[in-house]
Amino acid sequence: MRFSAATTAGRFLPQRLALRAKPLLGRIDAVLFTADERGEASRMSLIAFSIRIVSAVIAFVSQVLMARWMGSFEYGIFVLVWVTMVIVGNLACLGFHTSIIRFIPEYRERNMLAELRGIVLTSRLFVLVASTAIAGLGALGVWLLSPFIENYYVVPFILGLICMPMIAMSDLLQGLARANSWALFALAPTYLVRPVLILALMVLMLLVGFAPDARTAIFASIAATYATTLGQLIGITARIGKKIPAGPRKLLFAQWFLVSLPIFLVEGFFFLLTNADVLMVGAYMNPNDVAVYFATVKTLALVHFVYFAVKAGVAQRYAQFTHGEPEKLAAFARETVSWTFWPSLLMALLVLVLGEPMLSLFGPEFVAGYPLLFLLVFGVVARAAVGPCESLLTMSGNQNICAAVYAMTLAFNIGLNLVLIPLFGLWGAAMATAFAMIFEAGALSFTVWRRLGIVMVIFVAAKGAA
Numbered sequence: 473m474r475f476s477a478a479t480t481a482g483r484f485l486p487q488r489l490a491l492r493a494k495p496l497l498g499r500i501d502a503v504l505f506t507a508d509e510r511g512e513a514s515r516m517s518l519i520a521f522s523i524r525i526v527s528a529v530i531a532f533v534s535q536v537l538m539a540r541w542m543g544s545f546e547y548g549i550f551v552l553v554w555v556t557m558v559i560v561g562n563l564a565c566l567g568f569h570t571s572i573i574r575f576i577p578e579y580r581e582r583n584m585l586a587e588l589r590g591i592v593l594t595s596r597l598f599v600l601v602a603s604t605a606i607a608g609l610g611a612l613g614v615w616l617l618s619p620f621i622e623n624y625y626v627v628p629f630i631l632g633l634i635c636m637p638m639i640a641m642s643d644l645l646q647g648l649a650r651a652n653s654w655a656l657f658a659l660a661p662t663y664l665v666r667p668v669l670i671l672a673l674m675v676l677m678l679l680v681g682f683a684p685d686a687r688t689a690i691f692a693s694i695a696a697t698y699a700t701t702l703g704q705l706i707g708i709t710a711r712i713g714k715k716i717p718a719g720p721r722k723l724l725f726a727q728w729f730l731v732s733l734p735i736f737l738v739e740g741f742f743f744l745l746t747n748a749d750v751l752m753v754g755a756y757m758n759p760n761d762v763a764v765y766f767a768t769v770k771t772l773a774l775v776h777f778v779y780f781a782v783k784a785g786v787a788q789r790y791a792q793f794t795h796g797e798p799e800k801l802a803a804f805a806r807e808t809v810s811w812t813f814w815p816s817l818l819m820a821l822l823v824l825v826l827g828e829p830m831l832s833l834f835g836p837e838f839v840a841g842y843p844l845l846f847l848l849v850f851g852v853v854a855r856a857a858v859g860p861c862e863s864l865l866t867m868s869g870n871q872n873i874c875a876a877v878y879a880m881t882l883a884f885n886i887g888l889n890l891v892l893i894p895l896f897g898l899w900g901a902a903m904a905t906a907f908a909m910i911f912e913a914g915a916l917s918f919t920v921w922r923r924l925g926i927v928m929v930i931f932v933a934a935k936g937a938a
Contacts (some may be wrong), residue, residue, distance in 0.1 A: 519655035519656065519659075523655070523656075523659045523660060523663055523664060523781075524659070524663060524777030524778075524780060524781045525777065526663075526664060527659075527663035527664055527667070527777070528773050528774050528777055530663075530664065530667050530668060530671075531663075531667055531770065531773065532770065532771070532773075532830070533671075534667050534668075534670065534671040535767065535770055535834070536833045536834050537671065537674075538550065538671075538674070538689060539763065539767065539834040539835055539838070540834070540835065541674070541678065541684045542684050542685060542686065542689065543684075544759070544760045544763040544764065544835065544837055544838070545758075545759045545760055545763070546684070546685045546686045546689075546759070547686075547759075547763045548754075548758070548759025548760055548761070548762035548763035548766070549624055549625060549628055549686035549759050549762075550628070550686040550689045550690065551750070551762055551763060551766040552625070552750070552751070552754040552759070552762050553625070553628045553629055553631075553632040553686065553690060554632065554689075554690075554693060555747050555750050555751065555766070556629070556632065556751065557632045557633070557635065557636050557639060558639060558743075558747075559743050559744065559747055559751075560606065560610065560636055561603065561636045561637075561638075561639030561640040561642075561643060562639070562640070562643050562739060562740070562743050563606075563736070563739075563740045563743065564599065564602055564603035564606045564607075564636065564637070564640040565599050565602075565603070565640050565643050565644050565647075565736070565739075566598075566599075566602055566729075566732055566733070566736045567731075567732030567733055567734070567735035567736030567737075567738075567739060568595045568598060568599055568644060568647070568728070568732050569595075569599070569640075569643040569644045569646065569647035569739075570647060570732075570735045570738075570739055570787075570866060571728060571731050571732040571735050572591060572592075572595050572644075572647045572648060572651050573647050573650050573651045573787050573791060573867070574731070574791045574866070574867055575587075575591050575651075575728065575731075576588065576591065576592075576648075576651035576652065577651060577791050577792050578791065579591070581792065584722075585716065585717065585719055586719065586720050586721055586722035587722045587724060588716060589716060589719060589720070589721040589722075590721040590722045590723045590724065591724075591728060592648065592712055592716065593721060594723055594725060594728070595644055595647075595648070595728075596641070596644060596645075596648075596705075598725075599640050599641055599643075599644040600637065600640075600641055602640075603636060603637040603639075603640035603641065604637045606636070607633045607634070607636045607637050610633045610636070611630050611633045614626060614629045614630050614633070615630065624686075624759075627687065628686050628687060628690055631687065631690045631691070631694065632690055632693075634694050635690075635693060635694040635697040635698065638697045638698050638700075638701040638702075639697060639701075641701050641705065642661065642662055642666075642697070642700065642701045642704060645657075645658075645661075645701070645704050645705060645708050646658045646659070646661075646662060648708055648712070649708055650787065652711070652712075652715065654708070654711065657704065657707060657708055657711065661700045661701070661703065661704040662700070665700050665703075666696050666697060666700040667696075669695075669696035669699060669700060670689075670692050670693050670696040671692075673691075673692035673695055673696055674688065674689060674692040677691065677692055731871070734871040734872045734874075734875045735866055735871045735875075737871075737875035737878070737879070738862060738865075738866055738871055738874045738875045738878055741875065741878030741879055741881070741882045742862065742878055744882055745878060745881055745882050745885055745908060745912065748882065748885050748886060748889065748905075749765070749769070749885075749889065749901045749902070749904065749905045750762065750765060750766055750769065752886070752889040752890075752893055752901060752904075753765045753893065753898065753901050756893045756894065757893070757897065757898075760837070761897070761898060763834075763838070764837065764838050764840055764841045764898065765841060765844075765898050765901060767831060767834045767838045767841055768831065768838075768841030768842070768844050768845060768848070769848070771823060771827055771830050771831060771841075771845065772823060772845065772848055772849065772852060774819050774822070774823050775816055775819045775820045775823055775849065775852045775853075775856075776852060778812060778815040778816040778819060778856065779812055779816060779852075779855060779856050779860065782808055782811045782812045782859070782860055783860040783863050786804070786808050786811075786860060786863065787860070787863045787866075787867055789804060790804075790805070790863055790864050790867035790868065791867040791868075794867060794868045794869070801868070801924075801926075802924075802925070802926045805859070805864050805920075805924075805926050805928060806926065806927070806928065808859045808860060809857075809858065809859035809928050809929070809930055810930065811859070812856045812857075812859045812860065813853075813856045813857050813859070813930040816852065816853060816856035817853060817856070820849045820852060820853050823845060823849065824845060824846065824849060827842050827845045828842045840898075841898070844898060844899065844902040847899075847902045847903060847906050848902050848905060848906055850906050850909075850910065851905055851906035851907070851908070851909030851910055852909065854909055854910045854913040854914075855909050855912065855913045857913060857929060857930045858913045858914075858916060858917040858920075858928050858929055858930070859928050859930075861913075861916035861917055861919070861920050861928050862874050862877075862878070862916055864920055864924070864926070864928070865916070865919065865920060865923065865924075868923075868924060870919075870923050870924070873919055873923065874916070874919070877912070877915045877916055877919055878912070880915065881908055881911055881912040881915065882908075884907075884908055884911055885904055885905065885907075885908035888900075888903065888904035888907060888908065889901060889904040892904050916928075917929055
């Protein structure tokens with residue numbers, strides 16, 4: 473026997489109330505227990521959404537404590553270094569962390585086990601070697617350019633590069649887990665375990681006498697990242713070993729690399745686009761301003777995680793439906809727009825109501841970022857209104873045009889930042905980000921319509937799905 477919300481309500485609620493609740497509870501049962509592709513994607517999105525809610529709370533609390541312990545100046549240094557390492561670590565995967573989400577379901581559907589074994593092994597080795605090489609070159613570059621870099625950034629950036637290969641490996645492992653619909657293995661290490669471990673190690677280091685500064689925070693981050701990623705590697709390797717029978721491997725590295733390269737551009741442009749405002753503020757303004765802006769952006773993470781949760785749950789299904797099921801792909805894609813938009817709109821309103829007291833927790837100076845939320849939220853909701861368009865394009869083989877869209881959006885964003893930050897400071901960064909996200913949403917939705925004939929805009933998509 474299994475639990476059923478509809479059956480349980482019929483047993484314990486008055487008949488009239490149970491009848492009214494039955495349609496909604498039936499939908500809950502469908503999400504939790506349906507064995508088809510839609511049910512599995514819904515469950516993965518629900519798990520991802522739940523993890524991101526808990527993660528947002530953990531991240532917010534930990535960032536508040538970090539800001540309180542270190543002060544805005546040291547916190548701003550740590551923020552700029554950590555954001556840069558996350559971006560570079562993601563780029564160091566060179567697209568393999570996303571392309572495997574496309575290849576693994578395809579090889580499994582076609583029973584191409586030799587290719588499946590090959591890409592599972594090759595992707596991990598390639599990302600480890602590539603990210604280590606990039607970290608070494610980055611450390612050398614920081615050392616050579618140290619006369620031109622603010623002195624308080626040099627050592628923290630070199631330390632940060634030590635954990636960058638493990639950030640890249642974690643992204644690759646997340647892709648492997650998502651390709652197999654292992655939501656907990658995909659998301660829990662990065663979004664739950666690592667931030668809690670960073671905070672715990674930071675507390676321990678402060679208790680034993682380390683200074684409350686950016687270097688201490690980076691040391692804690694290095695240790696937490698290595699411990700989390702190695703644990704994730706052991707767990708996923710064990711599960712893959714049980715799921716894929718032993719046998720010969722077939723390596724198609726040239727093919728995998730050629731597909732991964734444009735995906736690398738898509739993911740790279742997207743990651744840079746998502747974080748370009750923080751980097752540009754760091755380039756033009758002092759660490760105190762970086763701290764205020766980053767705290768404001770982190771408050772908006774409560775809205776962003778809806779989009780990322782849906783994206784994590786549907787990418788594999790997009791890839792599966794692309795191979796011979798265009799009608800299912802269109803219907804499913806339109807449905808995912810609603811999954812993204814309505815929860816994002818609700819969370820956006822909640823953030824605007826609670827934003828000022830939330831920012832005050834970081835410290836009195838951080839409240840200056842609250843008015844920026846009203847501008848930034850327009851861009852976040854605009855992105856949610858078209859759903860995970862870039863995942864649909866990437867999983868359907870249109871990664872090249874998707875990369876071009878993101879290149880244009882990134883250039884637009886950087887250009888606006890270069891003009892607006894010197895004129896308007898943090899308001900300029902917020903304006904550039906909001907306008908860029910609105911442009912991105914429109915361009916991606918238009919591209920999906922022209923390439924795939926699928927309309928991914930909230931009200932039009934909902935009408936088509938109905």
